[in-house]
Amino acid sequence: MEVLILLVGWFAYASVFIGMIKSYLTVNKIWTRKHDRNVAESISVYAALLGLVSALPFFIKYLLIDQDYASALQTGIGLAVGTFFLLVGIGFWTKQKTANVTFWQRFIKAIKKENNEATDLIKALVKPKHAERISKIFTQLVLIDGRIDDKERELLNSFHKIWNLTIDFDELANSSKELSFIELRDSVADYVAYNPPYEQVSEVKGLLETIANIDNNVSDEESFILQEIYGIFDDYLNGDEELPRYEVLIAPQNTDQEDMLEHLLPTFTKVTDKGGVSYRIGEYYSLEFAQMMCKKYRSMNIFTAIEQA
Known part of the structure:
Protein backbone atom coordinates (compact mmCIF):
# COMPACT_ATOMS: atom_id res chain seq x y z
CA MET A 1 0.00 0.00 0.00
CA GLU A 2 2.84 2.41 0.79
CA VAL A 3 4.35 1.71 -2.62
CA LEU A 4 1.00 2.45 -4.26
CA ILE A 5 0.64 5.74 -2.38
CA LEU A 6 4.18 6.68 -3.40
CA LEU A 7 3.44 5.88 -7.06
CA VAL A 8 0.22 7.89 -7.00
CA GLY A 9 2.13 10.81 -5.51
CA TRP A 10 4.75 10.64 -8.25
CA PHE A 11 2.05 10.41 -10.92
CA ALA A 12 0.36 13.47 -9.40
CA TYR A 13 3.54 15.51 -9.70
CA ALA A 14 4.06 14.13 -13.22
CA SER A 15 0.57 15.40 -14.08
CA VAL A 16 1.51 18.80 -12.68
CA PHE A 17 4.61 18.80 -14.89
CA ILE A 18 2.51 17.92 -17.93
CA GLY A 19 0.09 20.70 -16.95
CA MET A 20 3.01 23.14 -16.81
CA ILE A 21 4.05 22.15 -20.33
CA LYS A 22 0.46 22.49 -21.57
CA SER A 23 0.14 25.91 -19.93
CA TYR A 24 3.47 27.02 -21.40
CA LEU A 25 2.40 25.95 -24.90
CA THR A 26 -0.92 27.76 -24.49
CA VAL A 27 0.67 30.99 -23.25
CA ASN A 28 3.49 30.75 -25.79
CA LYS A 29 0.95 30.69 -28.64
CA ILE A 30 -0.52 33.99 -27.43
CA TRP A 31 2.66 35.64 -26.16
CA THR A 32 3.91 36.95 -29.50
CA ARG A 33 0.37 38.09 -30.37
CA LYS A 34 -0.51 39.76 -27.06
CA HIS A 35 -0.03 43.22 -28.60
CA ASP A 36 -2.62 42.45 -31.30
CA ARG A 37 -5.90 44.24 -30.59
CA ASN A 38 -7.90 41.50 -32.35
CA VAL A 39 -6.36 38.88 -30.09
CA ALA A 40 -7.13 40.96 -27.01
CA GLU A 41 -10.74 41.50 -28.06
CA SER A 42 -11.21 37.76 -28.69
CA ILE A 43 -10.69 36.97 -25.00
CA SER A 44 -13.63 37.29 -22.59
CA VAL A 45 -12.72 39.38 -19.55
CA TYR A 46 -15.76 38.04 -17.68
CA ALA A 47 -14.68 34.45 -18.34
CA ALA A 48 -11.12 35.17 -17.19
CA LEU A 49 -12.38 36.83 -14.00
CA LEU A 50 -14.77 33.98 -13.21
CA GLY A 51 -11.96 31.48 -13.74
CA LEU A 52 -9.74 33.33 -11.27
CA VAL A 53 -12.50 33.75 -8.68
CA SER A 54 -13.48 30.06 -8.84
CA ALA A 55 -9.88 28.78 -8.68
CA LEU A 56 -8.57 31.01 -5.87
CA PRO A 57 -10.50 29.30 -3.01
CA PHE A 58 -9.22 25.89 -4.14
CA PHE A 59 -5.64 27.20 -4.26
CA ILE A 60 -5.94 28.46 -0.67
CA LYS A 61 -7.59 25.22 0.45
CA TYR A 62 -4.96 22.97 -1.16
CA LEU A 63 -2.04 25.09 0.03
CA LEU A 64 -3.02 26.05 3.58
CA ILE A 65 -5.65 23.55 4.70
CA ASP A 66 -5.02 20.27 2.89
CA GLN A 67 -1.32 20.92 2.32
CA ASP A 68 -1.75 19.11 -0.98
CA TYR A 69 1.13 20.81 -2.72
CA ALA A 70 0.68 19.03 -6.07
CA SER A 71 -2.91 20.25 -6.36
CA ALA A 72 -1.91 23.68 -5.06
CA LEU A 73 0.84 23.94 -7.67
CA GLN A 74 -1.49 22.87 -10.46
CA THR A 75 -4.17 25.35 -9.34
CA GLY A 76 -1.53 28.05 -8.98
CA ILE A 77 -0.42 27.48 -12.56
CA GLY A 78 -4.04 27.84 -13.62
CA LEU A 79 -4.28 31.13 -11.72
CA ALA A 80 -1.13 32.40 -13.40
CA VAL A 81 -2.42 31.49 -16.86
CA GLY A 82 -5.82 32.99 -16.04
CA THR A 83 -4.15 36.23 -14.93
CA PHE A 84 -2.18 36.33 -18.17
CA PHE A 85 -5.35 35.93 -20.25
CA LEU A 86 -7.09 38.60 -18.17
CA LEU A 87 -4.24 41.02 -18.89
CA VAL A 88 -4.37 40.16 -22.59
CA GLY A 89 -8.15 40.56 -22.60
CA ILE A 90 -8.08 44.08 -21.14
CA GLY A 91 -5.45 45.08 -23.69
CA PHE A 92 -2.63 45.46 -21.19
CA TRP A 93 -0.01 45.19 -23.95
CA THR A 94 -1.93 46.87 -26.78
CA LYS A 95 -1.16 50.41 -27.87
CA GLN A 96 -3.75 53.01 -26.82
CA LYS A 97 -4.58 56.25 -28.58
CA THR A 98 -4.26 58.09 -25.29
CA ALA A 99 -0.92 57.89 -23.54
CA ASN A 100 -0.54 56.77 -19.91
CA VAL A 101 -3.75 54.74 -19.84
CA THR A 102 -4.03 53.07 -16.43
CA PHE A 103 -4.78 49.42 -15.75
CA TRP A 104 -8.20 50.33 -14.36
CA GLN A 105 -9.11 52.37 -17.44
CA ARG A 106 -8.16 49.46 -19.70
CA PHE A 107 -10.22 47.12 -17.54
CA ILE A 108 -13.35 49.32 -17.64
CA LYS A 109 -13.01 49.81 -21.40
CA ALA A 110 -12.77 46.04 -21.98
CA ILE A 111 -15.82 45.39 -19.77
CA LYS A 112 -17.91 48.01 -21.59
CA LYS A 113 -16.93 46.57 -24.96
CA GLU A 114 -17.83 43.06 -23.87
CA ASN A 115 -21.22 44.29 -22.63
CA ASN A 116 -21.83 45.87 -26.04
CA GLU A 117 -21.01 42.52 -27.69
CA ALA A 118 -23.42 40.61 -25.46
CA THR A 119 -25.85 39.96 -28.32
CA GLY A 239 -23.01 13.47 -16.83
CA ASP A 240 -20.95 14.36 -13.77
CA GLU A 241 -21.67 11.83 -11.03
CA GLU A 242 -19.75 13.96 -8.53
CA LEU A 243 -22.24 16.82 -8.74
CA PRO A 244 -24.03 17.27 -5.40
CA ARG A 245 -27.63 16.11 -5.42
CA TYR A 246 -30.19 16.73 -2.72
CA GLU A 247 -33.35 14.65 -2.62
CA VAL A 248 -36.43 16.20 -1.02
CA LEU A 249 -38.87 13.81 0.65
CA ILE A 250 -42.14 14.57 2.42
CA ALA A 251 -43.84 12.18 4.83
CA PRO A 252 -47.50 12.31 5.88
CA GLN A 253 -47.97 11.95 9.62
CA ASN A 254 -51.60 10.78 9.54
CA THR A 255 -54.22 9.49 7.14
CA ASP A 256 -55.64 12.98 6.51
CA GLN A 257 -52.24 14.23 5.34
CA GLU A 258 -51.73 11.11 3.25
CA ASP A 259 -55.10 11.60 1.53
CA MET A 260 -54.23 15.25 0.91
CA LEU A 261 -50.87 14.36 -0.63
CA GLU A 262 -52.46 11.65 -2.79
CA HIS A 263 -54.71 14.40 -4.14
CA LEU A 264 -52.06 17.12 -4.48
CA LEU A 265 -49.23 14.94 -5.77
CA PRO A 266 -50.76 12.17 -7.87
CA THR A 267 -47.76 12.00 -10.20
CA PHE A 268 -45.07 12.04 -7.51
CA THR A 269 -43.19 8.89 -6.58
CA LYS A 270 -44.45 7.18 -3.46
CA VAL A 271 -41.66 5.56 -1.47
CA THR A 272 -42.00 2.99 1.31
CA ASP A 273 -38.75 2.96 3.23
CA LYS A 274 -37.46 2.80 6.78
CA GLY A 275 -40.84 1.68 8.07
CA GLY A 276 -42.83 4.59 6.68
CA VAL A 277 -44.39 6.17 3.61
CA SER A 278 -42.94 9.24 1.91
CA TYR A 279 -43.21 11.08 -1.37
CA ARG A 280 -40.19 11.96 -3.50
CA ILE A 281 -40.64 15.60 -4.48
CA GLY A 282 -37.49 15.86 -6.54
CA GLU A 283 -33.70 15.83 -6.74
CA TYR A 284 -31.88 19.15 -6.77
CA TYR A 285 -28.31 20.34 -7.34
CA SER A 286 -28.38 23.24 -4.89
CA LEU A 287 -28.90 22.75 -1.17
CA GLU A 288 -30.48 26.20 -0.95
CA PHE A 289 -33.02 25.29 -3.64
CA ALA A 290 -33.82 22.00 -1.86
CA GLN A 291 -34.33 23.95 1.37
CA MET A 292 -36.73 26.28 -0.42
CA MET A 293 -38.77 23.28 -1.58
CA CYS A 294 -38.81 21.95 1.98
CA LYS A 295 -40.03 25.30 3.30
CA LYS A 296 -42.91 25.24 0.83
CA TYR A 297 -44.28 21.97 2.20
CA ARG A 298 -43.39 22.65 5.82
CA SER A 299 -45.65 25.69 5.61
CA MET A 300 -48.45 23.11 5.17
CA ASN A 301 -47.35 21.40 8.44
CA ILE A 302 -46.04 18.39 6.53
CA PHE A 303 -42.84 16.68 7.66
CA THR A 304 -40.11 17.29 5.08
CA ALA A 305 -36.52 16.08 4.89
CA ILE A 306 -33.48 16.41 2.66
CA GLU A 307 -31.21 13.49 1.87
CA GLN A 308 -27.97 13.86 -0.05
CA ALA A 309 -28.15 11.43 -2.95
Missing part, protein backbone atom coordinates in the same frame (compact mmCIF):
# COMPACT_ATOMS: atom_id res chain seq x y z
CA ASP A 120 -23.23 38.59 -30.74
CA LEU A 121 -23.65 35.00 -29.60
CA ILE A 122 -27.43 35.37 -29.68
CA LYS A 123 -27.28 36.56 -33.27
CA ALA A 124 -25.00 33.66 -34.14
CA LEU A 125 -27.62 31.18 -32.97
CA VAL A 126 -30.10 32.45 -35.63
CA LYS A 127 -33.43 30.96 -34.60
CA PRO A 128 -32.07 27.75 -33.12
CA LYS A 129 -34.06 24.62 -32.53
CA HIS A 130 -36.06 24.96 -29.28
CA ALA A 131 -35.97 28.77 -29.66
CA GLU A 132 -39.30 29.15 -27.84
CA ARG A 133 -38.04 27.17 -24.84
CA ILE A 134 -34.78 29.13 -24.78
CA SER A 135 -36.74 32.39 -24.98
CA LYS A 136 -38.86 31.32 -22.01
CA ILE A 137 -35.75 30.57 -19.94
CA PHE A 138 -34.10 33.91 -20.78
CA THR A 139 -37.27 35.88 -20.06
CA GLN A 140 -37.92 34.18 -16.74
CA LEU A 141 -34.34 34.83 -15.64
CA VAL A 142 -34.67 38.54 -16.42
CA LEU A 143 -37.89 38.71 -14.37
CA ILE A 144 -36.64 36.55 -11.49
CA ASP A 145 -35.73 39.54 -9.31
CA GLY A 146 -39.07 41.24 -9.96
CA ARG A 147 -37.67 44.05 -12.09
CA ILE A 148 -36.28 44.67 -15.54
CA ASP A 149 -33.98 47.50 -16.55
CA ASP A 150 -33.43 49.05 -19.97
CA LYS A 151 -30.38 46.92 -20.81
CA GLU A 152 -32.22 43.69 -20.02
CA ARG A 153 -35.26 44.79 -22.02
CA GLU A 154 -33.07 45.76 -24.96
CA LEU A 155 -31.26 42.42 -24.83
CA LEU A 156 -34.49 40.42 -24.75
CA ASN A 157 -36.06 42.46 -27.53
CA SER A 158 -32.97 42.02 -29.72
CA PHE A 159 -33.03 38.25 -29.91
CA HIS A 160 -36.84 38.02 -29.93
CA LYS A 161 -36.77 40.22 -33.01
CA ILE A 162 -34.02 38.10 -34.59
CA TRP A 163 -35.93 34.89 -33.86
CA ASN A 164 -39.29 36.43 -34.90
CA LEU A 165 -40.83 35.71 -31.49
CA THR A 166 -43.21 37.72 -29.35
CA ILE A 167 -42.77 38.35 -25.63
CA ASP A 168 -45.34 39.12 -22.93
CA PHE A 169 -43.60 40.59 -19.88
CA ASP A 170 -46.83 41.38 -18.04
CA GLU A 171 -48.03 37.79 -17.98
CA LEU A 172 -44.77 36.45 -16.56
CA ALA A 173 -44.40 39.32 -14.09
CA ASN A 174 -47.56 38.15 -12.30
CA SER A 175 -45.78 35.04 -10.93
CA SER A 176 -44.64 35.15 -7.30
CA LYS A 177 -40.89 35.01 -6.69
CA GLU A 178 -40.97 31.51 -5.19
CA LEU A 179 -43.16 30.24 -8.01
CA SER A 180 -40.84 31.90 -10.53
CA PHE A 181 -37.86 29.97 -9.15
CA ILE A 182 -39.73 26.69 -9.61
CA GLU A 183 -41.05 27.66 -13.04
CA LEU A 184 -37.60 28.67 -14.27
CA ARG A 185 -36.07 25.43 -13.05
CA ASP A 186 -38.89 23.47 -14.70
CA SER A 187 -38.33 25.39 -17.95
CA VAL A 188 -34.64 24.43 -17.95
CA ALA A 189 -35.44 20.80 -17.10
CA ASP A 190 -38.04 20.74 -19.89
CA TYR A 191 -35.51 22.18 -22.35
CA VAL A 192 -32.79 19.59 -21.69
CA ALA A 193 -35.40 16.80 -21.70
CA TYR A 194 -35.71 17.36 -25.45
CA ASN A 195 -32.00 16.45 -25.91
CA PRO A 196 -30.81 19.71 -27.51
CA PRO A 197 -27.31 19.74 -29.08
CA TYR A 198 -24.51 19.97 -26.52
CA GLU A 199 -22.99 22.98 -28.26
CA GLN A 200 -26.31 24.84 -28.06
CA VAL A 201 -26.76 23.99 -24.37
CA SER A 202 -23.27 25.28 -23.64
CA GLU A 203 -24.08 28.52 -25.48
CA VAL A 204 -27.40 28.91 -23.63
CA LYS A 205 -25.60 28.47 -20.31
CA GLY A 206 -23.10 31.17 -21.30
CA LEU A 207 -25.89 33.50 -22.37
CA LEU A 208 -27.62 33.11 -19.01
CA GLU A 209 -24.45 34.42 -17.40
CA THR A 210 -24.40 37.33 -19.86
CA ILE A 211 -28.03 38.17 -19.10
CA ALA A 212 -27.40 38.07 -15.34
CA ASN A 213 -24.41 40.43 -15.73
CA ILE A 214 -25.88 42.78 -18.37
CA ASP A 215 -26.95 45.33 -15.74
CA ASN A 216 -23.61 45.00 -13.92
CA ASN A 217 -25.42 43.63 -10.87
CA VAL A 218 -26.13 39.95 -10.28
CA SER A 219 -29.07 39.97 -7.86
CA ASP A 220 -29.46 37.51 -4.99
CA GLU A 221 -32.38 35.93 -6.84
CA GLU A 222 -30.33 35.44 -10.01
CA SER A 223 -27.41 33.99 -8.07
CA PHE A 224 -29.75 31.65 -6.19
CA ILE A 225 -31.45 30.16 -9.27
CA LEU A 226 -28.33 30.07 -11.45
CA GLN A 227 -26.61 27.80 -8.94
CA GLU A 228 -29.43 25.28 -9.38
CA ILE A 229 -29.89 25.45 -13.15
CA TYR A 230 -26.14 25.39 -13.82
CA GLY A 231 -26.24 22.00 -12.08
CA ILE A 232 -28.89 20.84 -14.59
CA PHE A 233 -26.75 22.01 -17.51
CA ASP A 234 -23.53 20.50 -16.13
CA ASP A 235 -25.25 17.17 -15.52
CA TYR A 236 -26.60 17.17 -19.10
CA LEU A 237 -23.30 18.22 -20.67
CA ASN A 238 -20.92 16.09 -18.61
Whole structure:
Protein backbone atom coordinates (compact mmCIF):
# COMPACT_ATOMS: atom_id res chain seq x y z
CA MET A 1 0.00 0.00 0.00
CA GLU A 2 2.84 2.41 0.79
CA VAL A 3 4.35 1.71 -2.62
CA LEU A 4 1.00 2.45 -4.26
CA ILE A 5 0.64 5.74 -2.38
CA LEU A 6 4.18 6.68 -3.40
CA LEU A 7 3.44 5.88 -7.06
CA VAL A 8 0.22 7.89 -7.00
CA GLY A 9 2.13 10.81 -5.51
CA TRP A 10 4.75 10.64 -8.25
CA PHE A 11 2.05 10.41 -10.92
CA ALA A 12 0.36 13.47 -9.40
CA TYR A 13 3.54 15.51 -9.70
CA ALA A 14 4.06 14.13 -13.22
CA SER A 15 0.57 15.40 -14.08
CA VAL A 16 1.51 18.80 -12.68
CA PHE A 17 4.61 18.80 -14.89
CA ILE A 18 2.51 17.92 -17.93
CA GLY A 19 0.09 20.70 -16.95
CA MET A 20 3.01 23.14 -16.81
CA ILE A 21 4.05 22.15 -20.33
CA LYS A 22 0.46 22.49 -21.57
CA SER A 23 0.14 25.91 -19.93
CA TYR A 24 3.47 27.02 -21.40
CA LEU A 25 2.40 25.95 -24.90
CA THR A 26 -0.92 27.76 -24.49
CA VAL A 27 0.67 30.99 -23.25
CA ASN A 28 3.49 30.75 -25.79
CA LYS A 29 0.95 30.69 -28.64
CA ILE A 30 -0.52 33.99 -27.43
CA TRP A 31 2.66 35.64 -26.16
CA THR A 32 3.91 36.95 -29.50
CA ARG A 33 0.37 38.09 -30.37
CA LYS A 34 -0.51 39.76 -27.06
CA HIS A 35 -0.03 43.22 -28.60
CA ASP A 36 -2.62 42.45 -31.30
CA ARG A 37 -5.90 44.24 -30.59
CA ASN A 38 -7.90 41.50 -32.35
CA VAL A 39 -6.36 38.88 -30.09
CA ALA A 40 -7.13 40.96 -27.01
CA GLU A 41 -10.74 41.50 -28.06
CA SER A 42 -11.21 37.76 -28.69
CA ILE A 43 -10.69 36.97 -25.00
CA SER A 44 -13.63 37.29 -22.59
CA VAL A 45 -12.72 39.38 -19.55
CA TYR A 46 -15.76 38.04 -17.68
CA ALA A 47 -14.68 34.45 -18.34
CA ALA A 48 -11.12 35.17 -17.19
CA LEU A 49 -12.38 36.83 -14.00
CA LEU A 50 -14.77 33.98 -13.21
CA GLY A 51 -11.96 31.48 -13.74
CA LEU A 52 -9.74 33.33 -11.27
CA VAL A 53 -12.50 33.75 -8.68
CA SER A 54 -13.48 30.06 -8.84
CA ALA A 55 -9.88 28.78 -8.68
CA LEU A 56 -8.57 31.01 -5.87
CA PRO A 57 -10.50 29.30 -3.01
CA PHE A 58 -9.22 25.89 -4.14
CA PHE A 59 -5.64 27.20 -4.26
CA ILE A 60 -5.94 28.46 -0.67
CA LYS A 61 -7.59 25.22 0.45
CA TYR A 62 -4.96 22.97 -1.16
CA LEU A 63 -2.04 25.09 0.03
CA LEU A 64 -3.02 26.05 3.58
CA ILE A 65 -5.65 23.55 4.70
CA ASP A 66 -5.02 20.27 2.89
CA GLN A 67 -1.32 20.92 2.32
CA ASP A 68 -1.75 19.11 -0.98
CA TYR A 69 1.13 20.81 -2.72
CA ALA A 70 0.68 19.03 -6.07
CA SER A 71 -2.91 20.25 -6.36
CA ALA A 72 -1.91 23.68 -5.06
CA LEU A 73 0.84 23.94 -7.67
CA GLN A 74 -1.49 22.87 -10.46
CA THR A 75 -4.17 25.35 -9.34
CA GLY A 76 -1.53 28.05 -8.98
CA ILE A 77 -0.42 27.48 -12.56
CA GLY A 78 -4.04 27.84 -13.62
CA LEU A 79 -4.28 31.13 -11.72
CA ALA A 80 -1.13 32.40 -13.40
CA VAL A 81 -2.42 31.49 -16.86
CA GLY A 82 -5.82 32.99 -16.04
CA THR A 83 -4.15 36.23 -14.93
CA PHE A 84 -2.18 36.33 -18.17
CA PHE A 85 -5.35 35.93 -20.25
CA LEU A 86 -7.09 38.60 -18.17
CA LEU A 87 -4.24 41.02 -18.89
CA VAL A 88 -4.37 40.16 -22.59
CA GLY A 89 -8.15 40.56 -22.60
CA ILE A 90 -8.08 44.08 -21.14
CA GLY A 91 -5.45 45.08 -23.69
CA PHE A 92 -2.63 45.46 -21.19
CA TRP A 93 -0.01 45.19 -23.95
CA THR A 94 -1.93 46.87 -26.78
CA LYS A 95 -1.16 50.41 -27.87
CA GLN A 96 -3.75 53.01 -26.82
CA LYS A 97 -4.58 56.25 -28.58
CA THR A 98 -4.26 58.09 -25.29
CA ALA A 99 -0.92 57.89 -23.54
CA ASN A 100 -0.54 56.77 -19.91
CA VAL A 101 -3.75 54.74 -19.84
CA THR A 102 -4.03 53.07 -16.43
CA PHE A 103 -4.78 49.42 -15.75
CA TRP A 104 -8.20 50.33 -14.36
CA GLN A 105 -9.11 52.37 -17.44
CA ARG A 106 -8.16 49.46 -19.70
CA PHE A 107 -10.22 47.12 -17.54
CA ILE A 108 -13.35 49.32 -17.64
CA LYS A 109 -13.01 49.81 -21.40
CA ALA A 110 -12.77 46.04 -21.98
CA ILE A 111 -15.82 45.39 -19.77
CA LYS A 112 -17.91 48.01 -21.59
CA LYS A 113 -16.93 46.57 -24.96
CA GLU A 114 -17.83 43.06 -23.87
CA ASN A 115 -21.22 44.29 -22.63
CA ASN A 116 -21.83 45.87 -26.04
CA GLU A 117 -21.01 42.52 -27.69
CA ALA A 118 -23.42 40.61 -25.46
CA THR A 119 -25.85 39.96 -28.32
CA ASP A 120 -23.23 38.59 -30.74
CA LEU A 121 -23.65 35.00 -29.60
CA ILE A 122 -27.43 35.37 -29.68
CA LYS A 123 -27.28 36.56 -33.27
CA ALA A 124 -25.00 33.66 -34.14
CA LEU A 125 -27.62 31.18 -32.97
CA VAL A 126 -30.10 32.45 -35.63
CA LYS A 127 -33.43 30.96 -34.60
CA PRO A 128 -32.07 27.75 -33.12
CA LYS A 129 -34.06 24.62 -32.53
CA HIS A 130 -36.06 24.96 -29.28
CA ALA A 131 -35.97 28.77 -29.66
CA GLU A 132 -39.30 29.15 -27.84
CA ARG A 133 -38.04 27.17 -24.84
CA ILE A 134 -34.78 29.13 -24.78
CA SER A 135 -36.74 32.39 -24.98
CA LYS A 136 -38.86 31.32 -22.01
CA ILE A 137 -35.75 30.57 -19.94
CA PHE A 138 -34.10 33.91 -20.78
CA THR A 139 -37.27 35.88 -20.06
CA GLN A 140 -37.92 34.18 -16.74
CA LEU A 141 -34.34 34.83 -15.64
CA VAL A 142 -34.67 38.54 -16.42
CA LEU A 143 -37.89 38.71 -14.37
CA ILE A 144 -36.64 36.55 -11.49
CA ASP A 145 -35.73 39.54 -9.31
CA GLY A 146 -39.07 41.24 -9.96
CA ARG A 147 -37.67 44.05 -12.09
CA ILE A 148 -36.28 44.67 -15.54
CA ASP A 149 -33.98 47.50 -16.55
CA ASP A 150 -33.43 49.05 -19.97
CA LYS A 151 -30.38 46.92 -20.81
CA GLU A 152 -32.22 43.69 -20.02
CA ARG A 153 -35.26 44.79 -22.02
CA GLU A 154 -33.07 45.76 -24.96
CA LEU A 155 -31.26 42.42 -24.83
CA LEU A 156 -34.49 40.42 -24.75
CA ASN A 157 -36.06 42.46 -27.53
CA SER A 158 -32.97 42.02 -29.72
CA PHE A 159 -33.03 38.25 -29.91
CA HIS A 160 -36.84 38.02 -29.93
CA LYS A 161 -36.77 40.22 -33.01
CA ILE A 162 -34.02 38.10 -34.59
CA TRP A 163 -35.93 34.89 -33.86
CA ASN A 164 -39.29 36.43 -34.90
CA LEU A 165 -40.83 35.71 -31.49
CA THR A 166 -43.21 37.72 -29.35
CA ILE A 167 -42.77 38.35 -25.63
CA ASP A 168 -45.34 39.12 -22.93
CA PHE A 169 -43.60 40.59 -19.88
CA ASP A 170 -46.83 41.38 -18.04
CA GLU A 171 -48.03 37.79 -17.98
CA LEU A 172 -44.77 36.45 -16.56
CA ALA A 173 -44.40 39.32 -14.09
CA ASN A 174 -47.56 38.15 -12.30
CA SER A 175 -45.78 35.04 -10.93
CA SER A 176 -44.64 35.15 -7.30
CA LYS A 177 -40.89 35.01 -6.69
CA GLU A 178 -40.97 31.51 -5.19
CA LEU A 179 -43.16 30.24 -8.01
CA SER A 180 -40.84 31.90 -10.53
CA PHE A 181 -37.86 29.97 -9.15
CA ILE A 182 -39.73 26.69 -9.61
CA GLU A 183 -41.05 27.66 -13.04
CA LEU A 184 -37.60 28.67 -14.27
CA ARG A 185 -36.07 25.43 -13.05
CA ASP A 186 -38.89 23.47 -14.70
CA SER A 187 -38.33 25.39 -17.95
CA VAL A 188 -34.64 24.43 -17.95
CA ALA A 189 -35.44 20.80 -17.10
CA ASP A 190 -38.04 20.74 -19.89
CA TYR A 191 -35.51 22.18 -22.35
CA VAL A 192 -32.79 19.59 -21.69
CA ALA A 193 -35.40 16.80 -21.70
CA TYR A 194 -35.71 17.36 -25.45
CA ASN A 195 -32.00 16.45 -25.91
CA PRO A 196 -30.81 19.71 -27.51
CA PRO A 197 -27.31 19.74 -29.08
CA TYR A 198 -24.51 19.97 -26.52
CA GLU A 199 -22.99 22.98 -28.26
CA GLN A 200 -26.31 24.84 -28.06
CA VAL A 201 -26.76 23.99 -24.37
CA SER A 202 -23.27 25.28 -23.64
CA GLU A 203 -24.08 28.52 -25.48
CA VAL A 204 -27.40 28.91 -23.63
CA LYS A 205 -25.60 28.47 -20.31
CA GLY A 206 -23.10 31.17 -21.30
CA LEU A 207 -25.89 33.50 -22.37
CA LEU A 208 -27.62 33.11 -19.01
CA GLU A 209 -24.45 34.42 -17.40
CA THR A 210 -24.40 37.33 -19.86
CA ILE A 211 -28.03 38.17 -19.10
CA ALA A 212 -27.40 38.07 -15.34
CA ASN A 213 -24.41 40.43 -15.73
CA ILE A 214 -25.88 42.78 -18.37
CA ASP A 215 -26.95 45.33 -15.74
CA ASN A 216 -23.61 45.00 -13.92
CA ASN A 217 -25.42 43.63 -10.87
CA VAL A 218 -26.13 39.95 -10.28
CA SER A 219 -29.07 39.97 -7.86
CA ASP A 220 -29.46 37.51 -4.99
CA GLU A 221 -32.38 35.93 -6.84
CA GLU A 222 -30.33 35.44 -10.01
CA SER A 223 -27.41 33.99 -8.07
CA PHE A 224 -29.75 31.65 -6.19
CA ILE A 225 -31.45 30.16 -9.27
CA LEU A 226 -28.33 30.07 -11.45
CA GLN A 227 -26.61 27.80 -8.94
CA GLU A 228 -29.43 25.28 -9.38
CA ILE A 229 -29.89 25.45 -13.15
CA TYR A 230 -26.14 25.39 -13.82
CA GLY A 231 -26.24 22.00 -12.08
CA ILE A 232 -28.89 20.84 -14.59
CA PHE A 233 -26.75 22.01 -17.51
CA ASP A 234 -23.53 20.50 -16.13
CA ASP A 235 -25.25 17.17 -15.52
CA TYR A 236 -26.60 17.17 -19.10
CA LEU A 237 -23.30 18.22 -20.67
CA ASN A 238 -20.92 16.09 -18.61
CA GLY A 239 -23.01 13.47 -16.83
CA ASP A 240 -20.95 14.36 -13.77
CA GLU A 241 -21.67 11.83 -11.03
CA GLU A 242 -19.75 13.96 -8.53
CA LEU A 243 -22.24 16.82 -8.74
CA PRO A 244 -24.03 17.27 -5.40
CA ARG A 245 -27.63 16.11 -5.42
CA TYR A 246 -30.19 16.73 -2.72
CA GLU A 247 -33.35 14.65 -2.62
CA VAL A 248 -36.43 16.20 -1.02
CA LEU A 249 -38.87 13.81 0.65
CA ILE A 250 -42.14 14.57 2.42
CA ALA A 251 -43.84 12.18 4.83
CA PRO A 252 -47.50 12.31 5.88
CA GLN A 253 -47.97 11.95 9.62
CA ASN A 254 -51.60 10.78 9.54
CA THR A 255 -54.22 9.49 7.14
CA ASP A 256 -55.64 12.98 6.51
CA GLN A 257 -52.24 14.23 5.34
CA GLU A 258 -51.73 11.11 3.25
CA ASP A 259 -55.10 11.60 1.53
CA MET A 260 -54.23 15.25 0.91
CA LEU A 261 -50.87 14.36 -0.63
CA GLU A 262 -52.46 11.65 -2.79
CA HIS A 263 -54.71 14.40 -4.14
CA LEU A 264 -52.06 17.12 -4.48
CA LEU A 265 -49.23 14.94 -5.77
CA PRO A 266 -50.76 12.17 -7.87
CA THR A 267 -47.76 12.00 -10.20
CA PHE A 268 -45.07 12.04 -7.51
CA THR A 269 -43.19 8.89 -6.58
CA LYS A 270 -44.45 7.18 -3.46
CA VAL A 271 -41.66 5.56 -1.47
CA THR A 272 -42.00 2.99 1.31
CA ASP A 273 -38.75 2.96 3.23
CA LYS A 274 -37.46 2.80 6.78
CA GLY A 275 -40.84 1.68 8.07
CA GLY A 276 -42.83 4.59 6.68
CA VAL A 277 -44.39 6.17 3.61
CA SER A 278 -42.94 9.24 1.91
CA TYR A 279 -43.21 11.08 -1.37
CA ARG A 280 -40.19 11.96 -3.50
CA ILE A 281 -40.64 15.60 -4.48
CA GLY A 282 -37.49 15.86 -6.54
CA GLU A 283 -33.70 15.83 -6.74
CA TYR A 284 -31.88 19.15 -6.77
CA TYR A 285 -28.31 20.34 -7.34
CA SER A 286 -28.38 23.24 -4.89
CA LEU A 287 -28.90 22.75 -1.17
CA GLU A 288 -30.48 26.20 -0.95
CA PHE A 289 -33.02 25.29 -3.64
CA ALA A 290 -33.82 22.00 -1.86
CA GLN A 291 -34.33 23.95 1.37
CA MET A 292 -36.73 26.28 -0.42
CA MET A 293 -38.77 23.28 -1.58
CA CYS A 294 -38.81 21.95 1.98
CA LYS A 295 -40.03 25.30 3.30
CA LYS A 296 -42.91 25.24 0.83
CA TYR A 297 -44.28 21.97 2.20
CA ARG A 298 -43.39 22.65 5.82
CA SER A 299 -45.65 25.69 5.61
CA MET A 300 -48.45 23.11 5.17
CA ASN A 301 -47.35 21.40 8.44
CA ILE A 302 -46.04 18.39 6.53
CA PHE A 303 -42.84 16.68 7.66
CA THR A 304 -40.11 17.29 5.08
CA ALA A 305 -36.52 16.08 4.89
CA ILE A 306 -33.48 16.41 2.66
CA GLU A 307 -31.21 13.49 1.87
CA GLN A 308 -27.97 13.86 -0.05
CA ALA A 309 -28.15 11.43 -2.95
